[in-house]
Every structure is written in C-alpha cells, then in structure tokens.
Amino acid sequence: MPARPQPLTPLGMAILELLHEKPIHPYEMTQLMRQRQVDRRVKLRPGSLYHTVDRLQAQGFIEIVDTQRQGRRPERTVYAMTEAGRDAFVDQTREMLAFPAPEYPQYPVALSAASELDRQDAIDQLKMRVIALRARIAADEVVAKEVRDRELPVMYWIDHLYDHHQRRSQLAWTEQLVADLESGRIPWPDAKKPPPHPQLSIVDNEDTDDDKAS
Structure with missing residues (x-):
C-alpha cells in the first residue's frame, strides 16, 4: 500500500493558492501575501518561503516555467503549479474544510x-x-x-x-x-x-x- 503523501503546510497551501492565478516568482509571492495580509494566518519568513518552494518543486507540485531579470537585480525564477500540485491542493482543501484538525493556540x-x-x-x-x-x-x-x-x-x-x-x-x-x-x-x-x-x-x-x- 503506497504511503500517504505528506500534508501540505499552511505556507505550501498559500503558495499554491497564489499559483492558481498565474505563474510568479518567490519575491512576488512574499509581496502578495503581505499585501493581502496572508501573513496574519500563515507564518511568513523569506527563508521559510524559499524552503517551501523548493519542497513543492521536489514533490512535483510546482515547476519552473521562466526566469526574469530586471536591470542589475538577481535573476528571478518563475514557478507554475503542476496538475499534481492542483490535485494535492484540492484534496487537502476538501479535507481541511470537512474535518476539524487539532490546533494549539x-x-x-x-x-x-x-x-x-x-x-x-x-x-x-x-x-x-x-x-x-x-x-x-x-x-x-x-x-x-x-x-x-x-x-x-x-x-x-x-x-x-x-x-x-x-x-x-x-x-x-x-x-x-x-x-x-x-x-x-x-x-x-x-x-x-x-x-x-x-x-x-x-x-x-x-x-x-x-x-x-x-
């Protein structure tokens, strides 16, 4: 019997939610989350966001679709959501809506x-x-x-x-x-x-x- 996939973290869910709109790079992800006050419900730090992006890519849930460079700024990698990522997002959304999970406020x-x-x-x-x-x-x-x-x-x-x-x-x-x-x-x-x-x-x-x- 195959092992149950590792659940998406709240930050992973937030990243995939943004990628439903369009392919974007991690810096823009951070800016949009702060603009939309997602950081009030998800712990958002630049280091953890990049780590989560790398993890999502390793799981096959997102993929690189482009790189961008503006002036002398570092090159930025643009990610899009894969079909596997969309399926994982939908499955976990259903589960989280239907079943109360233990929380530790x-x-x-x-x-x-x-x-x-x-x-x-x-x-x-x-x-x-x-x-x-x-x-x-x-x-x-x-x-x-x-x-x-x-x-x-x-x-x-x-x-x-x-x-x-x-x-x-x-x-x-x-x-x-x-x-x-x-x-x-x-x-x-x-x-x-x-x-x-x-x-x-x-x-x-x-x-x-x-x-x-x-």
Missing part, C-alpha cells in the same frame, strides 16, 4: 497558567488583551470596508471574516472573564481551601430537564 495555555500570577496582575494582562483585540477588530473593519468598496467576491476574503468573528467572540468572552474576576463571581484560588465552582457567566448554561420541570 497560545491563549488557552496562558489561561491555564494565569492562576499562578497575582490576581490583579492577571486581570491587568487580560485588560491589555481586551485593548489589543479591540484594535485588531477595528483594523479588520477597515480592511473589510476596503474589499467591499472594491466589490471583491466574499469568498475571496472569507478567511478574514472568519478571523474577525473569532476575535469578536474572544473579545466578548475575555471582557466577561475580567468582569467575573473583578466582581468575585470567579474567586481567585485560595491556598487554604479548594475554590468553589459557581455558575459562571462566561459559560453558556442551558436549563436542565429538572429546571424545566420545576
């Missing part, structure tokens, strides 16, 4: 560790996060207005809408967490006795069958 790790801080220190850091999230959300709205004004189809920037929704949800949840900590609704751990487990407003609680019956 930093915020839950920080929340788990927060009780080791002083209570007010933790609250202060959460308030700083609230400020940062509000700024990112405002920036999202500026970008959304620009693309709407350009009348770009929504599916071309649906990933930005998803990120925006995630940030808004995280902001609302974090604001409520700060309020619960400041009010004492969520008590800070006491070294002398285990903390109680109150009904938390940061958790959605549905009525139980017993509650409905009473």
Whole structure:
C-alpha cells in the first residue's frame, strides 16, 4: 500500500493558492501575501518561503516555467503549479474544510497558567488583551470596508471574516472573564481551601430537564 503523501503546510497551501492565478516568482509571492495580509494566518519568513518552494518543486507540485531579470537585480525564477500540485491542493482543501484538525493556540495555555500570577496582575494582562483585540477588530473593519468598496467576491476574503468573528467572540468572552474576576463571581484560588465552582457567566448554561420541570 503506497504511503500517504505528506500534508501540505499552511505556507505550501498559500503558495499554491497564489499559483492558481498565474505563474510568479518567490519575491512576488512574499509581496502578495503581505499585501493581502496572508501573513496574519500563515507564518511568513523569506527563508521559510524559499524552503517551501523548493519542497513543492521536489514533490512535483510546482515547476519552473521562466526566469526574469530586471536591470542589475538577481535573476528571478518563475514557478507554475503542476496538475499534481492542483490535485494535492484540492484534496487537502476538501479535507481541511470537512474535518476539524487539532490546533494549539497560545491563549488557552496562558489561561491555564494565569492562576499562578497575582490576581490583579492577571486581570491587568487580560485588560491589555481586551485593548489589543479591540484594535485588531477595528483594523479588520477597515480592511473589510476596503474589499467591499472594491466589490471583491466574499469568498475571496472569507478567511478574514472568519478571523474577525473569532476575535469578536474572544473579545466578548475575555471582557466577561475580567468582569467575573473583578466582581468575585470567579474567586481567585485560595491556598487554604479548594475554590468553589459557581455558575459562571462566561459559560453558556442551558436549563436542565429538572429546571424545566420545576
């Protein structure tokens, strides 16, 4: 039985997505990703991009179709996507859309560790996060207005809408967490006795069958 092909990395997916449009060279890939803010969801460094391009070529997913030189600038290699690359991109897109994959964001790790801080220190850091999230959300709205004004189809920037929704949800949840900590609704751990487990407003609680019956 043949081995399962190595999955495309997020950066590899981003490169193949660009090559759906036209053959381009790695420098232009970098510029387009930054212009379209792809670097907000994919770790983008020049070294890693060139490494990924080399890997995609070795896998047969892209191929060299031209070289360009402008003035005294170094020669630039232009790549295009192969049929194998298109098939791999489509297959992985389907899989990623259909099945949730494990992800490892930093915020839950920080929340788990927060009780080791002083209570007010933790609250202060959460308030700083609230400020940062509000700024990112405002920036999202500026970008959304620009693309709407350009009348770009929504599916071309649906990933930005998803990120925006995630940030808004995280902001609302974090604001409520700060309020619960400041009010004492969520008590800070006491070294002398285990903390109680109150009904938390940061958790959605549905009525139980017993509650409905009473």
